[in-house]
Amino acid sequence: MKLQLGLFISTLLLIWSCSGKGKNEVENHWPHAGITYEIFIQSFYDSDGDGIGDFNGVIKKLDHVKELGANAIWFMPIMPSPTYHKYDVTDYKAVHPDYGTMDDFKQLLEEAHKRDIKIVIDLIINHTSTEHPWFLESKKSRDNPYRDYYVWAQKDTIADFINKKTITLDSDNIRQWHDPGFGQDYYYGFFWGGMPDLNFDNPKVREEIYEIGRFWLEDIGVDGFRLDAAKHIFPDDRPEDNHAFWKEFRDRMTAIKSDIYLVGEVYDRKEIVAPYLPGLPALFNFDFHYTLIEAYQKEDGMLLAKKQKEVLDFYLDITKDFIDATFSSNHDQPRLLNSLDENPRKLKQAINILMTMPGAPYLYYGEEIGMLGQKPDEHIREPFLWDIKANDKGRTSWIEPQYSIDETVTPLAIQKSMSTSYFNHYKEIIRLRNTNRALALGNLELYEGTLPDPIMAFFRNHKDQKVFVAHNLSDITHHIVIPEDYHEVIYKYGSPELEKNTITLPAYASIVIEKED
Incomplete structure (x- = not known):
């Protein structure tokens, strides 16, 4: 009898194991429907007391990311740069010394992978810093070997464009042509004079970029890239060239790492975004962010649901192989709580909406504790509050925060013990998504x-x-x-x-x- 009972139980266990995960068991659906946590290392956790977040600080807090329920981390730029945000790179094969060493970063990768957390890094290839060695060489003379790495024009040929104001969804700069200081030749920089655009018509530039990608994937071991300003590789009037480049980029990167994750920033309407999908299988859904806020402003419940259905159906007409990178906030938009009238119930419900909708959601660091922040961008990227200030040895101090301070934001250590806190609310709804296939994959x-x-x-x-x-x-x-x-x-x-x-x-x-x- 005992033998028969044992065989019966064994058979049930075999059937269960063959049928997949059990109900209410946490599953990892990354990249197609998993959750990615965006970190600005500068503001995250300071492990050495210099006031700036670092790789070792992230290692100390990987268990926070795991506890929250995220499957991956996207790091804002980590390469050397003269600016605090680091979106103007001076060395593509190094890390910023403020954040630590390359060995520190490799240790971070190892520790993240032990916890089944993937690592995606910002790759900024539309432009470099004016302090990048390529640009320093490029501006020396017209016959310099690096001259054609950037876009140059004589002043008299672009006279009608020098002071032209170009306004797009992701830039409102007054000018795109910039004088390096010697008056005759100007260089093109779409975002700012400190960020000269690379010339992707030059095959040498494209090969340099592919080698940079190989380095981070093969030599260092990251899992993928977030591609900044993906719409601006070529000028806006050459969209087909942009699409073709990203297809080529994807082919070159998948030849190195077959399961590479690529997510692109194409800040525009779905009609402009969708043709990038064959090259960039994951794209940020800016419509989701803005429509979510608009839905609250208008108290129009179906506005977002209809928009999301429209976007998904439109993308499916382009390709079945796409990842809809949804988000409710990021490092460029005011903090979500500010956008929702600082109403705690709206913030909690907004994450409910994000986690019950289709897509592969992104969470911006600090939203899970209700951090606040408004433009300028520095104050959307203020230090994470781990504990009350007197006890918070890892709180960064590179900037004096104006919005997220102890008087306005309850630190994580306190929220953990509060059943109704933002943090515990985030954990609960994320766990629901991670244990329900209909919510994650449906x-x-x-x-x-x-x-x-x-x-x-x-x-x-x-x-x-x-x-x-x-x-x-x-x-x-x-x-x-x-x-x-x-x-x-x-x-x-x-x-x-x-x-x-x-x-x-x-x-x-x-x-x-x-x-x-």
């Missing part, structure tokens, strides 16, 4: 019934698992009727109630209901 089906204006409602379906999601984006209670076969409430925020097939959604409440088998 398609998006809009609710077609009659809804009050502030209600967002949709279905997420993956194979035989189906869930219904609803969010109330207003401060007034609303009721909605749902299909009768949705009964199992798997998540509630804001005290919603389900009675038979009617949901009561109080102000800023969210609910996730699973369909019965």
Whole structure:
């Protein structure tokens, strides 16, 4: 009898193991639907007391990223640069000494990989710093071997363009042509005079870039790149050349690392973004960020759901192989809490929306503790608050914060012990996503019934698992009727109630209901 029982149990275990993960077990869906945590190392954790965050500080806090539920980290620029933000590189095969050594970074990679955390680094190839050796050589003379690494023009040939103001979604600079100081020849720098654009019509430049990519993938061992200013490799009137370059870049990088992750910053409408997908399989969804905030401002619940459905369907017409990198905030936009009127309920619900929508979500460091910040950019990138200031040995001090201070933001150490804190809320909703395949991997089906204006409602379906999601984006209670076969409430925020097939959604409440088998 014992033998038969043992065989029976063994058979059940075998069936379970062959059928995949069990229900409510955490799964890692990166890159297609996993979660990436964006870190500005300068502000994250200072391990050596110089006031600046560093690689060793990140190592000390990798368990925080793991506890939160993220699967990967995107590091803002880590290479040598004369600016605090480091988006103007002076050496593509080194790390900034403020952050540590290359050996420190390799140790960080090793420790992250031990925790099943992937590492993605910012790769800034649209431009360099004016202090990069290539540019220092380039400006010496017209016949210098590095002259054609950049875009130069004689002053009289561009006279009509020198003072032309070009405004785009990602730049409002007054001018793009810059005088290096000797009056005759000007160089092109789309973003700023300190960032001269590289000349990608030059095959030597492209080969230099591919070698840089090889170095970081093969010699160092990163898992992928976030490609800054991907739309501006060639001028805006040459989009086909941009698309072709990124296809070539992807081919060269996948030849080095077959599972490389590439995510591009193409800051524009979906019609402009979508043609980049064959070269950049993951692209940031700026529409998601802006429409999320607009939906709260207008109390238009279905605005974001409809926009997301529209974007996903549009991308699917281009290619089936794409990753929708959704985000609710990043290092260029005001902190989410500021954008949502500093309303704690809105912030908690906003992360609920991000985690119940399709995509591969990005989280900006500090949002999980409700950090604050407004333009200029430095103050969107203020130091992380690990503990109260008197006890916080790792808090960075490279900048005097104006928004995220002890008086306005509760530090992480305190939030961990508060059941209703931002941090514990983030952990809970992320865990729900990581344990529910319909939320992580499912398609998006809009609710077609009659809804009050502030209600967002949709279905997420993956194979035989189906869930219904609803969010109330207003401060007034609303009721909605749902299909009768949705009964199992798997998540509630804001005290919603389900009675038979009617949901009561109080102000800023969210609910996730699973369909019965």
